[in-house]
Amino acid sequence: MATASARQGMPMPPAPNREDIGATWNYLQHGIDRIMVNLQDGMDLATYMGIYTAVHNFCTSQKAVGLGGPNMGSQAHRGGTDLPKVLDATSAKAFLFRVAHLLGEDLYKKLIEYLDNHMEGLCNKSIAHTDEALLAFYIKEWDRYTTAAKYIHHLFRYLNRHWVKREMDEGKKDTYDVYTLHLVRWRDKFFNVVVKKVMDAVLKLVEKQRNGETIEHNQIKQVVESFVSLGLDEHDASKSTLDTYRFHFEEPFVAATKEFYDAESKQFISENSVVEYMKKAETRLNEEEERVKMYLHNDITGPLRKACNEVLIANHKDVLRDEFQVLLNNNREDDMARMFNLLNRITDGLEPLRQKFEAHVRNAGLAAVTKVASDAEKLEPKVYVDALLEVHTQYQGLVKRAFHDEPEFTRSLDNACREFVNRNDICKAGSNKSPELLAKYTDVLLRKSGTGVEEAELDATLTQIMTVFKYIEDKDVFQKFYSRMLARRLVHSNSSSDDAETSMISKLKEACGFEYTNKLQRMFQDMQISKDLNNGYKEHTKGLSLDKPLDSSYSILGTSFWPLTPPNTQFNPPAEVQADLDRFGRYYKNKHDGRKLTWLWQLCKGEVRTGYCKSSKTPFTFQVSVYQMAILLMFNDKDVHSYEDILSNTGLNSETLDGALGILCKAKVVNLKPDGGKVGPNTTYHLNYDFKSKKIRVNLNIGTKTEQKQEEVETNKTIEEDRKLVLQSAIVRIMKARKKMKHSQLVSETITQIKSRFVPKVSDIKKCIEILLDKEYLERLEDDELGYLA
Missing domain, CATH: 1.20.1310.10 (Cullin Repeats)
Structure with a gap:
C-alpha cells in the first residue's frame, strides 16, 4: 500500500467499477489523502462529488468482486440480476440486504485500517517533539485531523445513513458514524500513546505561569478542548462525556x-x-x-x-x-476581612473565629461599662447607654464590613451584647438596672427641653435606644419604668413632641407586640378625652359668672391603664382650689354618673403669682406642687407660721410636708427660725420679703432624691408582684391546654412562654406552682406529674 505522503501529488484516478472493492478503495483513498494532508489546497466540486458517488455506488451495488466466499461471488457474478430459482421474493430481499451489509462493512474496515496507519505515522512524528514543541505539534495535527474528519464524514454520508445506522440500531457497540470513528481512532491509536507527554508539557507550562513567566495559554486551552472532544460514551456513541478529560x-x-x-x-x-x-x-x-x-x-x-x-x-x-x-x-479590619474570606472557603473554618469574636465583644462591653460605672448611684443614664451603644456600633460595623453580615457572626454579636447589657458591673447592684437606666434615658430624650435635639436626630437616637432594648432580657422592667415616666410626661404636659412619643410606642409595639404597648396607647387616648372634657368644663364655667375663676385643667386617668397609685397622705386643698374641685366634680358626675374620682394630689401642680418681694418690680411666678401651693397660700394671712400650724392646715403627713418645705427653704422663699435650724417640729417659717431670682418664673416643683429612690423601690416591688401573676397565668394557661404534665416539663414550657418578657428563675416558677396547688388550680398526680383542675 502506498503511503499518504507518496500519493500527495498524484492526480485523481478514474471512477472505479462500483462492484470492485479494491478499485473503489484506491479511488477513495486518493481523495481521503488529499483531504487529510492537503486540505489547505482545496478540493474541486467534481472531485468531491466523485468521492461521494463512489461511496454511494459501492454501498448500493448488488455484485462485488471478491466479496465473501467463492460460491457467493461466482453465483452473483454469473447470475447477473437473476436470483437462483430456489429463492422466493422475501429471501431475495434479505440476500440483497446481506450483500449491502457486507459491502458497507468492508468499506468501513478499510477506513479503520487507513486511519490506524495515519495514527501510526503521527506517533512516529511525535517522538521528535517535547514540551511546548510537542503541544504545538499536537494542536496542529488535531486541528488538521478533526477538520478533515468533518469533510470525510460528509463524503461517507450514505454509509452513515444506512450501514452504520443499521449496525448501531442492532446494538453493535464498536460501530460509529464516520466522524466519531475518526475521534475513536485518534484516541485509541495516538492520544493514548502521547497523552502522558502532552500533560507533562501542559503542567510545565502552567508551572511557568505560576512562577511569574508569560506563556501562550491558548495552547493549553486548545489541548483542553481536544480532551473534552474525546469524551465518547462507550455505550452510546451519540452522547459525549467528560470522562476522558477528567x-x-x-x-x-x-x-x-x-x-x-x-x-x-x-x-x-x-x-x-x-x-x-x-x-x-x-x-x-x-x-x-x-x-x-x-x-x-x-x-x-x-x-x-x-x-x-x-x-x-x-x-x-x-x-x-x-x-x-x-x-x-489591634482592630485590623482589612486583615480580618481577608481571614474571614479565606476560612469561609473551608468546612467549619469560621466557628473558632465566631467564638473568639463573641468573647472579645463581651469583654469589650464589660470593660466599657466598668469604665463609666465608678458610682452606680450617680451614673447618668445617657453615659451608660452611650457606652453600650458605642461597643455595639463598633462591632456591628465590623460584622458588616469585614464579615459581610454573615448570620452566625451576627448571632455571636447578639449573644455578646446580650451578656454585657444584662450582666455587668452596674447590673450587680440590681438585675433591673439596664432596663431602668434605658427607660430613664428615653425619658430624658422625650421630655421638653431635655436635650434640645432636632426631630430627625431624636428619631435616630430613639432607634439606637431600640437597639439596646432588643438585648434587654427583662423587658417588663423597661415597660414599668417607661410607663410611669410616660404618665408623668403626659400629666404634666412635658413631652417634647407627640410625634416622638407615638414613634417610640410604635417601635416598642413592633418589637414586642400589641399587648406590650396597649396600656401606653390607652394613656394617650385618656389625654385626648381629658382635653375634650376640659374644653366642655371651661364653657360650663363661663356661664356661672364667677368672680375669680381658677385657670384649671383636669386629667381623667383610667385606673386600669395608668401606673399610678393614690397619695400616701391626707391633704386639705386650699379653699380656692377646693371650690373649683367641687364644681368640676359636679360637672363630671352629670356627664358620667356612677364613676368615682380619686385625686392624685402628688401629681397636681400649679402656678402662684407673687406681689410681696421688695427686690423686684415684676412679680415672680412660682411653679409649685399643690402641696407647696397650700403652704404658700397660708402666708396670705400672716408672715409667720409654725411647723405644727402648717401640718394641721394642710393635713399632710410629716414626711410629705418635710419634702415640700425643704425645697421652699432651700430656694429661700421662706426662712427658718431659728436660723440654721432644720425642717421639722419646733420650727417657725417666715416669708422672705428679700427673695431674689434671675428668673421671673421660678420652678419650685422639684422632686427630691428621696422621692425618686422611693419611686424606684415601689416600681421594683410592683414588678416582682406582676411577675408572680404573669407566671401563675402562664402556668394555668399551659395546664389548661395540656391537662397533665410532668413537673420539669411544665417549668421548661413556662420559661419558653415567658422569656420574651423576662427570664424567670426556676425557683420563682416552683413557688408559683405551689401557690396554684394551694389554691387548687392544680393537683399532684403519680410519678411527679401535675394535673389541671377545672
Whole structure:
C-alpha cells in the first residue's frame, strides 16, 4: 500500500467499477489523502462529488468482486440480476440486504485500517517533539485531523445513513458514524500513546505561569478542548462525556496544583507573617479562578477550588485562627476581612473565629461599662447607654464590613451584647438596672427641653435606644419604668413632641407586640378625652359668672391603664382650689354618673403669682406642687407660721410636708427660725420679703432624691408582684391546654412562654406552682406529674 505522503501529488484516478472493492478503495483513498494532508489546497466540486458517488455506488451495488466466499461471488457474478430459482421474493430481499451489509462493512474496515496507519505515522512524528514543541505539534495535527474528519464524514454520508445506522440500531457497540470513528481512532491509536507527554508539557507550562513567566495559554486551552472532544460514551456513541478529560487532564492537573501549592505555602508561611501569607494565599486563589476563565474547562472549578482550599487554607487553619485575636485587639479590619474570606472557603473554618469574636465583644462591653460605672448611684443614664451603644456600633460595623453580615457572626454579636447589657458591673447592684437606666434615658430624650435635639436626630437616637432594648432580657422592667415616666410626661404636659412619643410606642409595639404597648396607647387616648372634657368644663364655667375663676385643667386617668397609685397622705386643698374641685366634680358626675374620682394630689401642680418681694418690680411666678401651693397660700394671712400650724392646715403627713418645705427653704422663699435650724417640729417659717431670682418664673416643683429612690423601690416591688401573676397565668394557661404534665416539663414550657418578657428563675416558677396547688388550680398526680383542675 502506498503511503499518504507518496500519493500527495498524484492526480485523481478514474471512477472505479462500483462492484470492485479494491478499485473503489484506491479511488477513495486518493481523495481521503488529499483531504487529510492537503486540505489547505482545496478540493474541486467534481472531485468531491466523485468521492461521494463512489461511496454511494459501492454501498448500493448488488455484485462485488471478491466479496465473501467463492460460491457467493461466482453465483452473483454469473447470475447477473437473476436470483437462483430456489429463492422466493422475501429471501431475495434479505440476500440483497446481506450483500449491502457486507459491502458497507468492508468499506468501513478499510477506513479503520487507513486511519490506524495515519495514527501510526503521527506517533512516529511525535517522538521528535517535547514540551511546548510537542503541544504545538499536537494542536496542529488535531486541528488538521478533526477538520478533515468533518469533510470525510460528509463524503461517507450514505454509509452513515444506512450501514452504520443499521449496525448501531442492532446494538453493535464498536460501530460509529464516520466522524466519531475518526475521534475513536485518534484516541485509541495516538492520544493514548502521547497523552502522558502532552500533560507533562501542559503542567510545565502552567508551572511557568505560576512562577511569574508569560506563556501562550491558548495552547493549553486548545489541548483542553481536544480532551473534552474525546469524551465518547462507550455505550452510546451519540452522547459525549467528560470522562476522558477528567481522567487524563483534570486529575493530573489538580494533583500537580496541590503538590505545587503545598510546597510553596509551607515555605512561605515559615518565612513570612500570617498577614503576608493571607495576602499571598488570596492572590493565588484569585489566580486559579482567573486561570479557569482563561483556558481551563468549567468542570474543573469545583475540584480545583477544593484542592487549593485544602493546601492553602485548611492545612494552615490553626495558624490563621491563632492570629485572629491579635487582629481583633489591634482592630485590623482589612486583615480580618481577608481571614474571614479565606476560612469561609473551608468546612467549619469560621466557628473558632465566631467564638473568639463573641468573647472579645463581651469583654469589650464589660470593660466599657466598668469604665463609666465608678458610682452606680450617680451614673447618668445617657453615659451608660452611650457606652453600650458605642461597643455595639463598633462591632456591628465590623460584622458588616469585614464579615459581610454573615448570620452566625451576627448571632455571636447578639449573644455578646446580650451578656454585657444584662450582666455587668452596674447590673450587680440590681438585675433591673439596664432596663431602668434605658427607660430613664428615653425619658430624658422625650421630655421638653431635655436635650434640645432636632426631630430627625431624636428619631435616630430613639432607634439606637431600640437597639439596646432588643438585648434587654427583662423587658417588663423597661415597660414599668417607661410607663410611669410616660404618665408623668403626659400629666404634666412635658413631652417634647407627640410625634416622638407615638414613634417610640410604635417601635416598642413592633418589637414586642400589641399587648406590650396597649396600656401606653390607652394613656394617650385618656389625654385626648381629658382635653375634650376640659374644653366642655371651661364653657360650663363661663356661664356661672364667677368672680375669680381658677385657670384649671383636669386629667381623667383610667385606673386600669395608668401606673399610678393614690397619695400616701391626707391633704386639705386650699379653699380656692377646693371650690373649683367641687364644681368640676359636679360637672363630671352629670356627664358620667356612677364613676368615682380619686385625686392624685402628688401629681397636681400649679402656678402662684407673687406681689410681696421688695427686690423686684415684676412679680415672680412660682411653679409649685399643690402641696407647696397650700403652704404658700397660708402666708396670705400672716408672715409667720409654725411647723405644727402648717401640718394641721394642710393635713399632710410629716414626711410629705418635710419634702415640700425643704425645697421652699432651700430656694429661700421662706426662712427658718431659728436660723440654721432644720425642717421639722419646733420650727417657725417666715416669708422672705428679700427673695431674689434671675428668673421671673421660678420652678419650685422639684422632686427630691428621696422621692425618686422611693419611686424606684415601689416600681421594683410592683414588678416582682406582676411577675408572680404573669407566671401563675402562664402556668394555668399551659395546664389548661395540656391537662397533665410532668413537673420539669411544665417549668421548661413556662420559661419558653415567658422569656420574651423576662427570664424567670426556676425557683420563682416552683413557688408559683405551689401557690396554684394551694389554691387548687392544680393537683399532684403519680410519678411527679401535675394535673389541671377545672
